[in-house]
Amino acid sequence: MDTKHLLDPDDPTTAREVEDGLLESLGPVHFPPKRAEAVKLRLLDRIRASREAGKDFIRIRFDEGEWESLVPGVRVKRMQGDQRAALLELQPGAAIPFHRHHEDEECLVLRGRVELGEVSVGPGDYHLAPSGSRHGIVRSAGGALIYLRGTPIGHPLALARDMITALLPGEDVVPMTIPRDEGPWAHHAPGVDLKLLREDGGRRSMLLRLEPGAGAELAFGAADDCLQLEGEVSVDDVLLRAGDFGRPAGAGNHRRVTSATGGLMFMSCAG
Template sequence: MSTDQLPPPRPAPDPLDDECLDLLAEPFASAWQVGAARPPILRERVLERVTRSARASSAFVTVRCLHAVPLRLAAGVEARTLYDARGGVARPGEPARVRIVELAAGARWLPDLLPGMVCEWLVMDGAVRFGDLLLRARDFHRLPADAGLPELHGIDRARLYLREAPVVDTAGAAALTVHDDPARWDDFAPGIKRRVLWSRGGEAALLYHALPDAQVPRHGHGHDEECLMLDGEVFLDDVLLRAGDYQLAPAGTQHGGVSTDTGGLLFAHGDLDLDIRAE
């Protein structure tokens, strides 16, 4: 199944976006109450829903790509930090740093990696060369700690996801490259296929491809679950992720449900098998 079959995204409002909160203020608030004779009025219901949503998502870290400030790393190279462990010290299973790195065509960059970290790279779009290795959209590259990395060369304008995490287990520490293959999608749930890029000990890096109206029920997280939206839109509970948006749900938390109106393509690092929980 090719990701080219993914329907064009249909814009949808984010219920927790600051822009939506303006609708709860004047003059809209008063307008909503006109002729509303029976309680509860719409404004109170919306406020209650927003409050519940904010409380439910308080344990998660959600970062809008557009709100992440770009930092110039070299000529034609910028990085947006999506996650940075407090004090630079990550607990087991937590990433130390997650960035989106953007390279202009022809740009070169020698990565400034944190020492002692396992690195995962996913090409979000474009093409880049790692020494003699050419990676294109949806190609995945995993490097063991302190493996070293040659200079990156942007072939086309490219965006790359870069995850750096402490070493937990040195077994199977060889470098791994997984190229995009439209035939390597496995059924996961109704309307959802996935591709396992790497896994060990119940932890995995995966791509999920969801059709419009697909859903995943309530589930818990045995490992930190990181989600990066590549295309389309997905609701994690009431939090809407659009392309480039990122969320980390720490181990021990749960999502009440995942759904999409538009369909989408999502990269995740977390549990190989979700802990599906009854309502």
């Protein structure tokens, strides 16, 4: 028997064809009226419960909110004003002038590659510019999308201060970079790992990595926030996709964090 043309469901190149063929062969299922009504009510109850569960968790989708022009070729969207969190998008060839930091600024790359002075960072890389450090010109040859936490962008006086003081002499603090593929991961739960990026000043920053189908209970304090870097992750019933920002709206508590597809999330936590 010639088997070379048979479809192997375990072969990723033919699995989709097998799946599509099976789905096309299935006919509609007709429930009796009473059962159909019961299924409908259960679905509506589930929708109401999901909406209720998401009331105390704020989500800002990547495609929501207003983008503002910062300099030619660079636009910014502020995510959380009190923590100075923002998304920054650089068009190919765009640049930001050199500046000095007066607060700790954390940077995560979502897309593309950015040159931070002499340091080059790409997707998933973490960069910390401590207070007192100075950046050379920030530029991206091919375009990039980055997340900044602690940035003065959106605060004109603080931004002007950072630009002016970069010209003054002073003892520079050295920034820190943790590439995506470097640094230890700690096992938290089956399919769930954590990488600690920074811990000082009463805050911790970390990466949360989930394999497809994995989940775990995590403490989410009222002062915590997160940004989805890759894939999709649900915090309780709130789905976060790449570029989405989230934080509790009220008192913090433990939340169920799961991912059907796998995902990578950045978290900033108090304590």
